[in-house]
Amino acid sequence: xxxxxxxxxxxxTHEWIRKDQEFLTIGITDHAQTMLGDxxxxxxxxxxxxxxxGQECAVVESVKAAADIYCPVPGEVVEINDxxxxxxxxxxxxxxxxxxxxxxxxxxQAPSELLNADEYSRVVASxxx
Amino acid sequence: xxxxxxxxxxxxxxxxxxxxxxxxxxxxHYGSQLNEHHQVRQHAGMFDVSHMGVVxxxxxxxxxxxxxxLANDVHRLTAGKALYTCMLNEQGGVIDDLIVYKLAExxxxxxxxxxTREKDIAWMRMQAEAFDITLTEHHDLSILAIQGPxxxxxxxxxxxxxxxxxxxxxxxxxxASFNDCFIARTGYTGEDGYEMIFPAKDAAKWWNACLxxxxxxxxLGARDTLRLEAGLNLYGSDMDESxxxxxxxxxxxxxxxxxxxxxxxxxxLEKQSAEGVKRRLVGLVLDGPGVIxxxxxxxxxxxxxxEVTSGGYSPTLEKSIALARxxxxxGSHCFVEIRNKQIAAQVIKxxxxxxxxxxx
Numbered sequence: 327x328x329x330x331x332x333x334x335x336x337x338x339t340h341e342w343i344r345k346d347q348e349f350l351t352i353g354i355t356d357h358a359q360t361m362l363g364d365x366x367x368x369x370x371x372x373x374x375x376x377x378x379x380g381q382e383c384a385v386v387e388s389v390k391a392a393a394d395i396y397c398p399v400p401g402e403v404v405e406i407n408d409x410x411x412x413x414x415x416x417x418x419x420x421x422x423x424x425x426x427x428x429x430x431x432x433x434x435q436a437p438s439e440l441l442n443a444d445e446y447s448r449v450v451a452s453x454x455x
Numbered sequence: 456x457x458x459x460x461x462x463x464x465x466x467x468x469x470x471x472x473x474x475x476x477x478x479x480x481x482x483x484h485y486g487s488q489l490n491e492h493h494q495v496r497q498h499a500g501m502f503d504v505s506h507m508g509v510v511x512x513x514x515x516x517x518x519x520x521x522x523x524x525l526a527n528d529v530h531r532l533t534a535g536k537a538l539y540t541c542m543l544n545e546q547g548g549v550i551d552d553l554i555v556y557k558l559a560e561x562x563x564x565x566x567x568x569x570x571t572r573e574k575d576i577a578w579m580r581m582q583a584e585a586f587d588i589t590l591t592e593h594h595d596l597s598i599l600a601i602q603g604p605x606x607x608x609x610x611x612x613x614x615x616x617x618x619x620x621x622x623x624x625x626x627x628x629x630x631a632s633f634n635d636c637f638i639a640r641t642g643y644t645g646e647d648g649y650e651m652i653f654p655a656k657d658a659a660k661w662w663n664a665c666l667x668x669x670x671x672x673x674x675l676g677a678r679d680t681l682r683l684e685a686g687l688n689l690y691g692s693d694m695d696e697s698x699x700x701x702x703x704x705x706x707x708x709x710x711x712x713x714x715x716x717x718x719x720x721x722x723x724l725e726k727q728s729a730e731g732v733k734r735r736l737v738g739l740v741l742d743g744p745g746v747i748x749x750x751x752x753x754x755x756x757x758x759x760x761x762e763v764t765s766g767g768y769s770p771t772l773e774k775s776i777a778l779a780r781x782x783x784x785x786g787s788h789c790f791v792e793i794r795n796k797q798i799a800a801q802v803i804k805x806x807x808x809x810x811x812x813x814x815x
Binding site for chain 2: 360363364366367369385387389390391392415418
């Protein structure tokens with residue numbers, strides 16, 4: 327069973343979001359990394375890129391497939407995780423920690439359509455069948 | 456209900472992630488595809504390939520039948536040797552690629568792909584009508600491929616001394632047949648190794664013996680990255696009935712001498728050859744970042760386009776590689792269209808990796 331920490335928020339497209347003071351840190355969930363398999367390539371946006379809600383902001387590629395990462399809120403990229411570009415397997419090893427992808431300064435409050443851990447586990451469970 | 460090989464429960468026990476492959480529940484990986492890939496390049500790995508079909512050909516006209524059916528020539532075989540070949544339709548298109556083993560003078564064994572099994576058997580039966588032979592499809596056998604530079608040293612722990620003495624000197628594409636196990640020095644990884652065929656009831660015995668000999672279970676994921684690095688075609692991706700072996704980097708498997716041997720597809724290949732083969736299958740090595748994927752477009756400056764037939768990541772080279780079908784006169788460089796960007800790539804003749812080393 328995949329790890330879904332209760333304190334984070336989630337999207338239906340398998341991103342996780344953590345509020346760090348005024349910033350939001352974004353990554354992909356444990357379920358997403360399991361489904362993708364070993365990650366081998368990561369493309370992240372430039373710092374200061376302005377993103378719309380739902381805009382494609384990063385690409386992670388595994389031995390098997392490529393997956394687009396969507397920014398769940400409009401905002402500006404303030405930091406990217408260079409370590410995962412060097413070593414994409416950090417996402418497999420520690421998806422909620424060392425495997426984070428980008429940090430954004432949101433232009434507005436986080437939208438209400440983000441899922442809590444319970445809601446996200448139901449998304450994962452429904453995909454398993 | 457998906458089909459399962461005799462190893463299915465052992466895969467689950469080894470924590471396999473199971474996926475559907477051609478209607479079979481097969482292991483994709485057992486935790487890390489990359490680790491499994493490196494195990495085979497550096498040490499020893501095993502693959503359940505029991506989903507593949509085993510067909511025996513028997514009878515006085517076995518050789519004549521196979522010399523008509525297959526583009527490579529079994530006339531070159533003596534008992535105990537095998538060869539790789541395509542089975543073609545009348546248009547020269549590839550129905551399947553397979554290995555044929557000569558068991559005895561009038562007896563052969565053929566191993567065919569899982570995805571083409573039914574269609575192959577139907578074709579083989581149809582072509583068999585004109586010959587005095589019997590075709591027997593086995594449903595009671597398992598196939599285990601054991602591959603990697605350390606495999607040869609592990610044979611002595613898997614087999615008793617008398618059999619080890621027979622297996623050790625086997626050259627590539629030679630095999631030995633014992634009462635309980637058929638073992639050939641063949642594989643699909645670009646490493647040294649063997650493929651073993653034995654009764655399904657012995658699956659657990661062999662699997663556990665291999666585990667005890669420190670041979671790592673490897674899934675279809677690693678099998679695919681290993682074969683791609685080795686420049687070996689995957690049926691259904693790199694070739695199918697719409698292309699000929701001449702367009703698939705397999706001209707070496709088509710034997711045109713003697714001229715009197717009219718195998719199925721020969722007239723079509725001769726015509727294509729005379730008119731000039733316009734497309735060929737080449738290897739690509741991506742210069743820039745990114746991963747090449749199947750069906751991406753290959754762009755050759757001033758010379759048209761091609762298509763990626765197998766794209767992926769090479770764990771050994773740590774960059775993206777691919778097989779692609781391109782205009783025959785392609786030069787040494789091209790571009791691949793990856794996610795709306797054109798990324799430069801080098802054109803090479805496969806393989807990319809052989810015995811753990813870069814070879815282009």
